[in-house]
Amino acid sequence: MWQSLPEFGTLVLYAVLVAAAYSFSQAVAATNGRHRFLASARLGAYATCALVGVGVMVLAYAFVTHDFRIRYVSHYSDRSMTTDYLIAALWGGQDGSLLWWSTLLALYTAACVTWIRGRFRQLEPIVIATLMAITGFFSVLMLFAANPFQTNVVGAVSDGEGLNPLLQSYWMIIHPPMLYTGFVGCAIPFAFAIAALITGRLDNEWIVGVRKWMLFAWVALSIGNVLGMVWAYEELGWGGFWAWDPVENAAALPWFTATAYLHSTMVQERRNMFKVWNVILICLTFFLTIFGTFLTRSGLISSVHSFAQSDIGVFFVWFMGLVLAVSLGLIVWRLPLLRAESEVEALLSREAAFVINNWSLLGLMVFITGATLFPKLSEWLYNETIVVGPPFFNRWAAPIGLLIFMLMGLAPLFGWRKTSPKAMRRAFVFPLVAAAIAGVLHAVLGQRFGMPAFVSKDTTAAGAMGALLQLGSSAAPLITIILAAFNVAVVLQEFYFGVRARRAASASQNEAENIFESLIKLVAKNRRRYGGYIVHMGITAMYLGFVGTVWSTTEEVSVAPGESFNAAGYRVTYVAPRMCPGGNGCSPEEQSDTSKRMLFADLDVFRGSERVARLSPAKFIYQRGEGMTTTEVALLRGLKADLYVVLGSADPASKRAQLQVHGNPFVSWIWIGVVVLILGASISLWPQVALGRLGVWGAVRASAGVTASVIMAVTLASSLSATGAAEHRVSSNLRRLHAPTDSATSPNAIDLKEIGK
Amino acid sequence: MKPVVNSELPQIQLTPERLRLLFALLLVAVSAFVLVEFGFAAWLLLMAFTLMLCAIGFLWSSVTTVGQAEDITLDEALDLAAPARDEERKLSVLRGIKDLEYERGLGKVSELDYEQLTQRYRTEAKGLLERLDTSEASLRQKAVDLVEERLGKLPLAIEKDNLA
Numbered sequence: 001m002w003q004s005l006p007e008f009g010t011l012v013l014y015a016v017l018v019a020a021a022y023s024f025s026q027a028v029a030a031t032n033g034r035h036r037f038l039a040s041a042r043l044g045a046y047a048t049c050a051l052v053g054v055g056v057m058v059l060a061y062a063f064v065t066h067d068f069r070i071r072y073v074s075h076y077s078d079r080s081m082t083t084d085y086l087i088a089a090l091w092g093g094q095d096g097s098l099l100w101w102s103t104l105l106a107l108y109t110a111a112c113v114t115w116i117r118g119r120f121r122q123l124e125p126i127v128i129a130t131l132m133a134i135t136g137f138f139s140v141l142m143l144f145a146a147n148p149f150q151t152n153v154v155g156a157v158s159d160g161e162g163l164n165p166l167l168q169s170y171w172m173i174i175h176p177p178m179l180y181t182g183f184v185g186c187a188i189p190f191a192f193a194i195a196a197l198i199t200g201r202l203d204n205e206w207i208v209g210v211r212k213w214m215l216f217a218w219v220a221l222s223i224g225n226v227l228g229m230v231w232a233y234e235e236l237g238w239g240g241f242w243a244w245d246p247v248e249n250a251a252a253l254p255w256f257t258a259t260a261y262l263h264s265t266m267v268q269e270r271r272n273m274f275k276v277w278n279v280i281l282i283c284l285t286f287f288l289t290i291f292g293t294f295l296t297r298s299g300l301i302s303s304v305h306s307f308a309q310s311d312i313g314v315f316f317v318w319f320m321g322l323v324l325a326v327s328l329g330l331i332v333w334r335l336p337l338l339r340a341e342s343e344v345e346a347l348l349s350r351e352a353a354f355v356i357n358n359w360s361l362l363g364l365m366v367f368i369t370g371a372t373l374f375p376k377l378s379e380w381l382y383n384e385t386i387v388v389g390p391p392f393f394n395r396w397a398a399p400i401g402l403l404i405f406m407l408m409g410l411a412p413l414f415g416w417r418k419t420s421p422k423a424m425r426r427a428f429v430f431p432l433v434a435a436a437i438a439g440v441l442h443a444v445l446g447q448r449f450g451m452p453a454f455v456s457k458d459t460t461a462a463g464a465m466g467a468l469l470q471l472g473s474s475a476a477p478l479i480t481i482i483l484a485a486f487n488v489a490v491v492l493q494e495f496y497f498g499v500r501a502r503r504a505a506s507a508s509q510n511e512a513e514n515i516f517e518s519l520i521k522l523v524a525k526n527r528r529r530y531g532g533y534i535v536h537m538g539i540t541a542m543y544l545g546f547v548g549t550v551w552s553t554t555e556e557v558s559v560a561p562g563e564s565f566n567a568a569g570y571r572v573t574y575v576a577p578r579m580c581p582g583g584n585g586c587s588p589e590e591q592s593d594t595s596k597r598m599l600f601a602d603l604d605v606f607r608g609s610e611r612v613a614r615l616s617p618a619k620f621i622y623q624r625g626e627g628m629t630t631t632e633v634a635l636l637r638g639l640k641a642d643l644y645v646v647l648g649s650a651d652p653a654s655k656r657a658q659l660q661v662h663g664n665p666f667v668s669w670i671w672i673g674v675v676v677l678i679l680g681a682s683i684s685l686w687p688q689v690a691l692g693r694l695g696v697w698g699a700v701r702a703s704a705g706v707t708a709s710v711i712m713a714v715t716l717a718s719s720l721s722a723t724g725a726a727e728h729r730v731s732s733n734l735r736r737l738h739a740p741t742d743s744a745t746s747p748n749a750i751d752l753k754e755i756g757k
Numbered sequence: 758m759k760p761v762v763n764s765e766l767p768q769i770q771l772t773p774e775r776l777r778l779l780f781a782l783l784l785v786a787v788s789a790f791v792l793v794e795f796g797f798a799a800w801l802l803l804m805a806f807t808l809m810l811c812a813i814g815f816l817w818s819s820v821t822t823v824g825q826a827e828d829i830t831l832d833e834a835l836d837l838a839a840p841a842r843d844e845e846r847k848l849s850v851l852r853g854i855k856d857l858e859y860e861r862g863l864g865k866v867s868e869l870d871y872e873q874l875t876q877r878y879r880t881e882a883k884g885l886l887e888r889l890d891t892s893e894a895s896l897r898q899k900a901v902d903l904v905e906e907r908l909g910k911l912p913l914a915i916e917k918d919n920l921a
Contacts, residue, residue: 019816022816023819039819043822050808053805054812205848415870416866417870423866502862505862
């Protein structure tokens with residue numbers, strides 16, 4: 001067994017391909033209504049999923065037992081790595097991440113095949129066939145382009161090269177799986193859309209059915225993207241959380257279309273409209289998940305996040321072509337059935353707000369895609385590479401983002417079809433008053449608290465558009481604060497109206513309820529609506545975090561031991577440098593860590609006269625990777641602002657330290673926002689089931705669901721607070737994170753080694 | 758006083774649902790034991806082995822299912838009873854009425870719009886219910902006939918026991 005483990009793994013991948021092909025054919029045969037074939041396809045799909053599970057277990061076993069005959073294992077792990085990082089290495093590189101993708105797809109497929117039974121009889125065969133086709137594609141990819149079980153040409157090596165230190169982070173353990181969970185989850189709605197288009201069952205029930213699948217995927221995508229931000233913020237050390245890197249952008253693209261779909265689907269359910277919109281958004285979301293994967297792995301666009309260059313891009317191009325051709329062909333074929341049964345009757349209606357919302361989100365997605373691909377497009381068109389940087393992205397994405405933010409507040413205020421003047425007055429008075437008060441307060445007091453309402457921004461665009469952009473960019477902080485207040489007021493008002501209506505109804509039936517009872521029952525009876533409003537609150541908090549970047553401060557500080565400086569509302573005193581292991585004041589863990597040398601600069605942070613924290617930004621010099629150097633950020637979180645310190649260098653003779661100090665206002669609100677978002681989405685996802693009718697499996701599933709959502713939110717919240725004054729490493733050399741570490745070189749390594757002496 | 762001993766213990770039927778639950782519980786117990794006694798690597802092997810057994814079992818069932826020629830099972834019959842197009846439309850319309858009532862309660866729909874929309878929904882729902890009733894009447898009768906025919910074949914003793 002031991003001698004043949006790599007071959008066994010490859011054999012399992014072949015078995016996956018064969019089982020997927022078999023299940024696909026059975027499912028296609030079942031489309032004629034032959035029940036036996038459908039039952040057979042179902043069992044075949046389960047078998048395929050189980051085989052994928054075998055594959056990932058075998059690879060995990062190879063990692064845990066250090067089977068360095070396997071090239072992937074030797075490239076992404078070494079004997080010093082702990083078990084959690086050995087498991088994280090499963091998705092640390094290209095080949096393994098494809099297997100991980102297949103594993104998640106298998107889990108989704110098994111859940112979907114179980115769930116769909118008896119619900120959508122006509123759609124079921126095509127849904128299974130589509131999912132099996134996608135599984136088949138990934139197994140072909142692994143077998144013929146990126147086999148995670150491929151052995152080293154030179155045989156087993158004595159030790160592996162290890163996982164890139166930047167990836168040895170808590171966030172890296174959970175960020176990729178979460179992002180993949182979101183990406184892969186979009187395959188289920190896509191399979192339904194293809195099935196509905198092929199069978200012509202394009203009425204509303206299938207879209208109600210897939211809504212929760214898409215919502216689940218959307219939540220995972222949201223969390224995955226935010227975890228990516230946390231990782232970039234804590235690990236990359238440039239002071240921000242979003243750099244418009246191509247791979248970051250690629251991960252966000254499906255989020256926009258999925259968000260548009262989640263709103264658009266409500267219009268189809270209620271008004272039988274937007275059918276074309278919805279199938280296009282579902283297919284586009286799935287396409288963008290594949291496109292994002294292609295962008296990360298093909299090496300088409302240069303990015304610090306990219307995997308090592310490989311030739312799997314051509315496989316993705318063919319697959320994307322197939323997805324596009326099949327989706328578009330089916331949509332065009334079924335256009336007569338997709339015609340709306342009614343139309344938008346008034347501009348001041350919820351339908352109209354959703355149309356604008358769809359176009360805005362789609363526009364933002366197209367803009368980001370275009371700007372991300374612009375270096376390659378310019379190369380093709382003009383024969384020169386033109387790179388667009390973060391200022392360009394910010395200039396155009398900010399206005400569209402604010403438009404979407406405004407629509408988020410407006411849409412709930414409108415009624416379906418049209419809104420009467422009386423209803424408009426009733427709905428708008430409170431939110432507008434709240435927004436106006438917030439705007440005035442911000443304009444008057446903002447400057448005093450270091451958060452001015454207007455900031456100076458230069459735009460390169462000329463003419464009227466340039467002037468408009470200039471004005472919009474300068475006033476962006478004020479507009480954001482006004483819209484945030486408006487959104488919060490809208491949500492509070494919706495809850496208030498709901499509770500009031502419920503209390504009035506219960507009083508008329510002589511079953512009077514108090515406010516809290518009404519509130520709980522209101523949410524329990526309308527989980528989707530009020531869960532959605534809570535999600536809006538989370539998004540509002542995140543917008544606050546985004547706008548905080550315009551007030552952020554950065555300064556370079558050179559200090560000798562005992563000297564102090566002020567930053568982000570704190571007084572910071574530099575104590576002394578410290579070298580571990582071996583130096584004074586090192587913790588037992590630092591003393592025993594022989595894999596690297598660590599240079600710290602200890603800082604005491606005071607609020608007034610009270611010492612609130614000790615921060616220790618650092619440089620780490622790793623023994624492996626030719627002395628790869630990383631920089632550890634020290635971070636003190638706060639609701640108003642984060643104090644973020646990066647160690648540039650420390651002079652061994654004078655002990656003077658060069659520090660980069662950032663004050664980042666409101667960043668914590670992004671992380672708070674995502675926790676609120678998870679809470680809201682969990683309420684929306686909660687199934688409408690009477691507890692008494694659950695049964696054993698139902699109870700187990702319900703408990704697992706509750707536990708998972710609670711653990712997810714609590715883990716996220718607690719880990720963010722636990723790392724309140726933690727250090728985080730930063731690469732001092734720009735290199736591909738997922739590439740094997742043997743390619744690492746560090747221009748700073750020599751200087752730091754000197755300091756270490 | 759002599760205790761009354763019931764010689765006929767209640768028989769626990771091993772339904773597929775119970776078997777699955779039993780299998781899951783057994784797997785959890787064994788995997789916990791292996792994890793504690795033999796470590797994580799052995800646990801991974803156990804999982805791989807279990808999944809491989811499941812894969813073989815599923816594939817075997819899948820292949821044999823196609824070849825089976827007996828009557829349709831109850832599960833399969835229930836599968837086939839998935840909602841028809843009109844049934845789905847009915848659900849959609851009923852949901853629309855419920856939403857409309859809710860929006861009216863919140864004051865987001867004017868009385869005029871409410872009257873127009875609710876009238877439209879109710880007319881459609883009525884038509885759908887009538888159509889469903891008509892289209893399903895023959896099927897319902899057929900089901901009743903089949904059940905009666907099947908019950909007629911059962912031994913009389915069982916029926917009497919059940920009645921008693």
